[in-house]
Amino acid sequence: MIGLKIPKKRADEVRRILLEYSLIDRQFKIKRSDDFVFIPLIKKLDAEKIKELGFASFEIIETEFESHPKEPRSLKDYLKNKISSDKIIEIKKSFDIIGDVVILEVTEELEDEKYLIGKAALDFTKRRTVFKKNSNIKGVIRTRELEYLAGKDESETIHTEYGSRLMIDVRKVYFSPRLATERERITNQVNDGETIIDMFTGVGPFSIAIARNRMVEIYAIDINPDAIYYLEKNIQLNKIHGKIIPILGDVKEVLNVKDIIADRIIMNLPGTAYLFLESAINCLKEGGVLHYYEFSRDYDKPIERVRTASGPREVKVLDKRRVKSRSPGVWHIGLDIMIT
Numbered sequence: 001m002i003g004l005k006i007p008k009k010r011a012d013e014v015r016r017i018l019l020e021y022s023l024i025d026r027q028f029k030i031k032r033s034d035d036f037v038f039i040p041l042i043k044k045l046d047a048e049k050i051k052e053l054g055f056a057s058f059e060i061i062e063t064e065f066e067s068h069p070k071e072p073r074s075l076k077d078y079l080k081n082k083i084s085s086d087k088i089i090e091i092k093k094s095f096d097i098i099g100d101v102v103i104l105e106v107t108e109e110l111e112d113e114k115y116l117i118g119k120a121a122l123d124f125t126k127r128r129t130v131f132k133k134n135s136n137i138k139g140v141i142r143t144r145e146l147e148y149l150a151g152k153d154e155s156e157t158i159h160t161e162y163g164s165r166l167m168i169d170v171r172k173v174y175f176s177p178r179l180a181t182e183r184e185r186i187t188n189q190v191n192d193g194e195t196i197i198d199m200f201t202g203v204g205p206f207s208i209a210i211a212r213n214r215m216v217e218i219y220a221i222d223i224n225p226d227a228i229y230y231l232e233k234n235i236q237l238n239k240i241h242g243k244i245i246p247i248l249g250d251v252k253e254v255l256n257v258k259d260i261i262a263d264r265i266i267m268n269l270p271g272t273a274y275l276f277l278e279s280a281i282n283c284l285k286e287g288g289v290l291h292y293y294e295f296s297r298d299y300d301k302p303i304e305r306v307r308t309a310s311g312p313r314e315v316k317v318l319d320k321r322r323v324k325s326r327s328p329g330v331w332h333i334g335l336d337i338m339i340t
């Protein structure tokens, strides 16, 4: 097996970096000698990665690691001996992990057991903090109420997705790890040299992913000052090739005064993005691409809205997909649309 040999006094720091990049093979146990710690890796690191992580002075070795005893596969499994079996059915299977923070749902029936569930989630996921969802995502800045359940009551964390490092305060800004694949999909469509508007940027996960991989100029706009604060942090945290210009404000007002003509516009505000379609299309070049999102049961309604807002311009749907489920029968729909 492949392992990284690290002098004992650097082990904690290196382990944290490897965890952030999901490079540790968690099926196996870390082992120690008097002076060194040996960490099992999921793959051999290439020279560029070693340099990027600052690991050039460490040795990569072939060695054996002892495997961990089989662990429970879900939080439900984990709670089997702690909560009565009739109640276990109420435990929601899925929860979100954002960096060191776990966010889960506890049904009303389990209200009395919420701290037990929180502690179990903390131990099971080995993260720092567990919060319970106390409301849906709401309001202009799209945040939710969170109740502290276990671990340290800290809501700021760093989340890693496809190599982007994103600092987020889960109480103050919107972020969904469930959009990671969508961001990767959009990033792969971008070409060097493009001008892009990320109309509802949040902490900038689309902008950061794109500018880490492409030489582009991105106007990243959000109305939430905390989102722009973290976007600025995230620009510093990542190696950006292109340029991101953070702008605090209402996107309609910003686009009214700034003269931006874009090759591509990202509109990830699925509840009300339709209200901003005309402003967006006015800033889109001939043959530019709109990534438009809407909560909808079907594709027809969102496509029709784009057609109406485009007036005489020609609309070509390049792709349509269900990004994730919103509620029974309703989807977070994604459209890639070229407008000429």
Ligand SMILES: C[S@@+](CC[C@H](N)C(=O)[O-])C[C@H]1O[C@@H](n2cnc3c(N)ncnc32)[C@H](O)[C@@H]1O
Binding pocket: 140, 141, 142, 174, 175, 176, 179, 199, 200, 201, 202, 203, 204, 205, 206, 221, 222, 223, 224, 227, 249, 250, 251, 252, 268, 269, 270
């Ligand atoms: C659903 S979040 C998306 C954030 C980000 N694109 C992401 O994928 O994580 C929508 C964002 O739009 C921002 N927003 C809402 N209305 C806005 C407006 N009129 N102008 C600019 N930003 C707005 C909110 O503050 C929020 O951060």
